[in-house]
Amino acid sequence: MINTQDILETINMIREENLDIRTITMGISLLDCADSDIERACDRIYDKICRKAEKLVYTGEDIEKQYGIPIINKRISVTPIAMILAASGGDPVKYAKTLDRAAKQVGVNFLGGYSALVHKGFASGDEALINSIPEALSETERICSSVNIGSTKTGINMDAVRLMGKIVRQSAVLTKDKGLVGPSKLVVFCNAPEDNPFMAGAFHGAGEPDCVINVGVSGPGVVRAALSKIPEADITQVADTVKKTAFKITRVGQLVASVASERLGVPFGIVDLSLAPTPAVGDSVAHILEEMGLEQCGACGTTACLALLNDAVKKGGVMASSHVGGLSGAFIPVSEDAGMIDAARSGSLLIEKLEAMTAVCSVGLDMIAIPGDTPEEVIAGIIADEAAIGMVNSKTTAVRVIPAIGKKDGEEINFGGLFGVSPIMKVNTASPAKFISRGGRIPAPLQSLKN
């Protein structure tokens, strides 16, 4: 039998340190639902999602009880809807409403894939879909949207960057009386992964199989607790401890992924080994950085600590799973992380520092509230900066900022639930309008020429 200490360690991780499976996400291809008639396409989409995901929630709950590990979310990602819209034309919001209905029917809390991939240019359907995002997000409950505007291989589509500055702002305006849910469910990517199980940026890429199970694990609390046991250790030992802990966390994800895939009769895709914080006490990435020896997140040294953490998480996780993918690393959303919220409130964490941190974390500027009067070209400028970091470093970066309509920096907004609370962060308002209005494409960097 496994020794007592190991058994108690596992129980403690789950009961005290918030180890959980953050999401089982079923990726469903909708390519075979495309039709020149939008009504027929919607019917096919609804039927396919209900058929494939019929048992998803039930199976997730059953595994949760049997293995004693919380599985927080059961979700669905689908083929970027812009591809389906290309065949049918018509009002894209019809697709959003169909997806919302299907999500409710099968009982998942979010469905991602109201998306367009426009990193090199707009194809048929792309612009119409992007323009419909604010309305789609304000008129549905469970739909998440994402747009990929750049990649290392293609450069950055600056026309799309300009458009997304406007769309993010419009999404906020349209949902200002609904807790600003629009922009909190909209992600602008550079180098978007096609198999990411985490919302709001999940979609089912065109290279994916017909149906697949991807699992996202989490456990910032477990990593922090492990580090708190070695307060005097040098940094080599710190990295080693993170690595070993990430290995254990990911093994649980691999187990759940393989059991879920077997029971649902759907192939296993990847495990995404991300440290995804929640506003709950003891579930913070910022607190891990502080455990490493920073007075508060945002202090000088934060980027170095985060680089170490992100790298060690991947090294530990890679051996623990047969297929690692998605975003994999440490997330740094502001409103969803108790330590980040405190650091932003006290003025220790500024948006410029967060931008530097995104060069070494797994994603980007995430769940950051900005003043409501931030002009759309400034939002576009933020998107361009993030995309440039992703493009040059061959990594995924993303922007999910929330223009807090009617509020100024220094105030706070409460999103409720997992989205948390966010102090509104000050943004440099010197205008990038001329640069943004030029349009065109930033050429792919030398890093792309690997052939």
Add this chain to the structure above:
Amino acid sequence: MRAIITVVGKDMVGILAKISTVCAQHNVNVIEVSQSILQDMFCMIMLVDVSKCDIEFTAFAEGCRKLGDELHLSVNAMHEDIFNSMHRI
């Protein structure tokens, strides 16, 4: 299928008997038991075979948890594989 039942809490008379009784009631065979005192806490770990259990494992696990609540102990019954996957390569 095999499961691991862990019992952690303040030591008292009859813990082993009570947990074993629940196992016997549901035709769950106890394969191995180890118990120790860790930092003044009673800690018992049982490896059990639940393949002939007369109720769903999830209901059995829920029954164990409820018994724990009555006795002011933390009782968990979990599939063995979660421990195997985490601690064995």
